[in-house]
Amino acid sequence: MSEHKIEEQPCYILAIETSCDETAVAIVKDGHVVMSNLIASQIETHKAFGGVVPEVASRKHVENITLMLDEAVTASGIKMTDLSAIAVTQGPGLVGALLVGVVAAKSLSVALAKPLIGTHHIAGHIYANRLVGEIHYPCMVLVVSGGHTELVYMKQEGQFEVIGRTRDDAVGEAYDKVARSLGFPYPGGPHVDKMALESEESIVLPRAWLEPGSYDFSFSGLKSAVLNVINQRKMRGDDMNPAAIARGFQESVVEVLVTKAIRAVKAYDVKQLLLCGGVAANRGLRAELSRQCDKEGIDLSIPPFEYCTDNAAMIGAAAYLKWREQYFTSLDMKADPQLSLEAWGSNSID
């Protein structure tokens, strides 16, 4: 559509994502066509530790990155010299992990004399939706992952306003901690989802609505409620039925997320609701959000599973916003573990 007026030549962005436990490299054409998308999943290594282990992650990123760069270019069918720009996740994330990607991207940028685009990880998750279709602005985004639970209002392309966020635990983190306390294997989140969907019984747990009108979230009270149920049953010597607890937990989480997202959609009078982040792969959440959006006549966009969890194609999609503005990042850019989404959107990172 309009991008053809601005860019006659195709734009090929090579994107690198190393903010947490995945080394990922992708090549994306014009911000929405995925030419290649590679993820060196380290999930086997992490299972032994029962979680994401940052140091292991950094070392693994170093071992993976050059091979991944080569493979991504080969798989895309284009040449290194055809690239238009190099994009990399600048933050937020674990500093040691981010640094590996940032150093690789800078080196490539210098070697190929192509501009560098520092990209925000959450903007990436949001723009994963661009890989499956047009985004209609203004829109509302529900970001749900291991480190984030946010409602983001986007008045127009590239403009972000965080209207709600978690006050304590992120939703993915709550899933992991509940999974651990129920003795489920890693990764805990998908296991809770599976048990919840299979269970016929449900233990009713509290919903944290916070004060009226708030778009913030809180999951630590729910986590404590789960622990109380487990402890009480242990003390009484009752049967545990972890699946019923998993279902009660999932129902509480999903109801709060869906209700607040739909209230935000109505209050901000947006054209579309986008779901993104690793927890967007949760089947219970996808199903209930789809059902409610159907009922309310809300246009809902959910990326396919492979673009929900961390990947580099989404970074290429978000970086394309900056390509269109021809706004590039200087080579002294620093990985920023606390990078602000709003500041990144408005090009006001200091």
Add this chain to the structure above:
Amino acid sequence: MEMSHDKEQYIYTSNHLQDTEALAAWLADVAIPGTVIGLDGDLGAGKTAFSQLFAKHLGVKGIVNSPTFTIIKEYEGRLPFYHMDVYRLSMDEADELGLDEYFYGEGVCLVEWSQIISELLPEPHLHLFMETTGIDERKITIRGFGSPYEDWCCNLNKNGVFKS
């Protein structure tokens, strides 16, 4: 030789969140650059709640949420506030993260699950252990190691803050 004598431990009984807040406020008030506080207790014991109250009284504005995923979150209060959670780390991994820059810096470090990295904590530090004794009730065991933390404990005791 410091290792040879038992550190005194004090028990703070919190009957509700306001009691926990009183302790958090007192500690935030006496905190100085380089303060290191280790905070342990089971899931749901109230570590994050304590951290939020501590941050509030240190003058941090806005939301202080869980650092479990990112390990370290930095805030600006009366002093810089470094909120850490080493739940996902082992000793070796933490060692390579370079936490010393925070511990020996100009800010205040509050480390959740600090026992995982006990050998990496500076020798002088304050340690809090939180236990759930009821729905709202918490038992907080406080130990001061070295200066000024032993004096803090003494002062808390003299002020009649400790209930047993």
